Amino acid sequence: xxxxxxxxxxxxxxxxxAREPSQLLNASPGxxxxxxxxxxxxxxxxxxxxxxxxxxxxxxxSASIPVSYSGTVPDPFRAGREVIVxxxxxxxxxxxxxxxLTTKCPSKFSEESSS
Numbered sequence: 001x002x003x004x005x006x007x008x009x010x011x012x013x014x015x016x017x018a019r020e021p022s023q024l025l026n027a028s029p030g031x032x033x034x035x036x037x038x039x040x041x042x043x044x045x046x047x048x049x050x051x052x053x054x055x056x057x058x059x060x061x062s063a064s065i066p067v068s069y070s071g072t073v074p075d076p077f078r079a080g081r082e083v084i085v086x087x088x089x090x091x092x093x094x095x096x097x098x099x100x101l102t103t104k105c106p107s108k109f110s111e112e113s114s115s
Contacts, residue, residue: 018035018036018084019035020035020058021037021057022060024065024089025063025065029089030088031089032088033089034085035083035085035094036083036084037055037057037058037083038056038082039053039054039055039081040061041079042079044078049070050069051068051069051070051073052066053066054066054067055085055094066093067095068095069095069096069100069101070096070098071097074101074102077101081103081104083102083104084103084104
């Protein structure tokens with residue numbers, strides 16, 4: 001019984017809420033975060049095995065953070081696509097953990113068609 005309670009507690013305390021770039025611009029170094037937002041048009045660059053791009057807030061594209069990432073890149077990754085990547089903030093850049101980049105599927109329905 002105690003083991004089950006410990007596992008449940010650990011599962012919930014280990015989960016992190018996804019944060020947008022505006023919430024991470026002044027984040028303290030060393031913390032682990034899930035960054036979410038849209039890949040900024042024209043920002044995707046490959047430098048060897050490093051992928052560099054900017055991620056912006058969904059509702060405020062002027063708030064963005066540079067991302068440095070290495071590892072598997074999902075096929076649907078491209079500018080304008082929403083992504084989630086896990087990592088830390090170092091010297092104003094979000095450094096993604098290897099193989100943690102995922103893309104969100106675009107919605108079949110826009111907000112305009114839901115009314």
